[in-house]
Amino acid sequence: MATSLQETSLQELVAEANAIMEPEAFADYCPNGLQVEGRAEVRRIVSGVTASQAMIDAAVNAGADVLLVHHGFFWRGEDLCVKGMKRRRLQRLLESGISLVAYHLPLDAHPVLGNNAQLAKELGFVVESGLDGSARPVGNVGRLSEPMTARDFAAKVASVLGREPLLEEVGEHPIHRIAWCTGAAQSYIDRAAELGVDAYLSGEVSEPTIHSAREQGLHYIAAGHHATERYGVRALGAKLAETLGIEHQFIDVDNPV
Numbered sequence: 234m235a236t237s238l239q240e241t242s243l244q245e246l247v248a249e250a251n252a253i254m255e256p257e258a259f260a261d262y263c264p265n266g267l268q269v270e271g272r273a274e275v276r277r278i279v280s281g282v283t284a285s286q287a288m289i290d291a292a293v294n295a296g297a298d299v300l301l302v303h304h305g306f307f308w309r310g311e312d313l314c315v316k317g318m319k320r321r322r323l324q325r326l327l328e329s330g331i332s333l334v335a336y337h338l339p340l341d342a343h344p345v346l347g348n349n350a351q352l353a354k355e356l357g358f359v360v361e362s363g364l365d366g367s368a369r370p371v372g373n374v375g376r377l378s379e380p381m382t383a384r385d386f387a388a389k390v391a392s393v394l395g396r397e398p399l400l401e402e403v404g405e406h407p408i409h410r411i412a413w414c415t416g417a418a419q420s421y422i423d424r425a426a427e428l429g430v431d432a433y434l435s436g437e438v439s440e441p442t443i444h445s446a447r448e449q450g451l452h453y454i455a456a457g458h459h460a461t462e463r464y465g466v467r468a469l470g471a472k473l474a475e476t477l478g479i480e481h482q483f484i485d486v487d488n489p490v
Contacts, residue, residue: 239478240276243267243332246299250473253346254339258369261338262309269306269323271332275299277480280470282462284333286322287486293329295482300326301473303348303466305335340465341371341415346472348415349373351464355393364412364421364428372414372421374428380407383432383452390434390456396489399438399455401446408432408452415461426451436461437490459488 247267256265279297281288283304292300306322315323326333341348349372353360357378363370381389386408387400412425413434419442425433426449433446438455446453467483474481 240274241477241479243271243273243275243299246275246278246473246477246479247334249476250301250334250336250469253469253472254336254343256336256339259338259342263305263307263335263337265336265339266334267332268335269326269331269333271326272298272330275332275477275479277482278470278474280466280481280483281486282459282466283486283488284322284335285486286318286325288484289322289325289329289331291484291486292331293325295484297331297482299332299334301466301470302333302335303337303340303462305333305337336466336469338371340469342369343465343469346465346468348462348465349413351468352413352415352461355464356390358411358413364414364424372412372418374410374412374425374430376410377408380409382407383454386432386452387454390454394456394460396457396460398457401443401453403446403450403452406431406452415465416458419455422446422451422453423449434461457488458490 251266275298277297278299278301279292279295280301284302358375360373360375362374364372383402390398408431410430411432412430414421416436418435419439422433422445432452434454436458470481
């Protein structure tokens with residue numbers, strides 16, 4: 234005989250997530266926490282990186298009550314009108330009764346469940362300090378568990394993340410110390426260079442990033458915005474499910490960027 238799922242309230246889930254993520258500590262580009270309110274009871278969380286139409290459809294098919302993401306809705310500077318793609322996404326959520334809960338910078342910065350902390354865990358980095366010098370840094374500085382050549386390190390990143398990174402190999406020095414920041418954090422390369430690391434890893438790359446790497450003498454790895462940010466939301470979803478006694482499923486809707 235099948236057992237019924239345990240249940241919590243949406244209010245309790247959001248309160249627990251906010252207590253973990255502390256969104257009030259961040260000046261972000263979007264609202265953090267509950268973005269779209271659905272049904273009052275929650276039995277199953279589905280987590281994923283971005284609240285795209287494909288992600289919403291996958292959550293509906295998986296029987297989600299809450300969709301937990303890193304990239305949600307209502308970004309600063311976007312068109313406020315609910316039409317086209319935005320209307321279709323919101324309509325699907327509202328018709329399905331699924332709540333959308335999103336954490337952006339708080340999920341980048343969390344020292345245990347965050348994107349940068351979880352990427353360090355996946356790649357075997359030893360975290361030493363924050364990258365940006367703030368009380369809640371969104372990037373980190375540390376070292377590899379053992380020194381590696383830039384090419385060997387890039388091969389390890391490819392193996393762990395399941396995609397080939399862009400490597401700008403600058404010189405022949407091995408990587409001992411490294412700085413990293415997931416997502417669109419390529420502009421932090423200059424800060425990384427100031428700290429004297431051997432390499433910098435981010436998700437995305439811009440044209441000036443390569444010149445900065447070459448002229449400042451550090452290896453650079455662009456490992457993918459999506460690929461580097463899969464792990465924080467998965468960890469947060471698992472933590473909430475464990476604490477509240479409900480189900481959690483991570484669904485990866487891949488993105489090559």
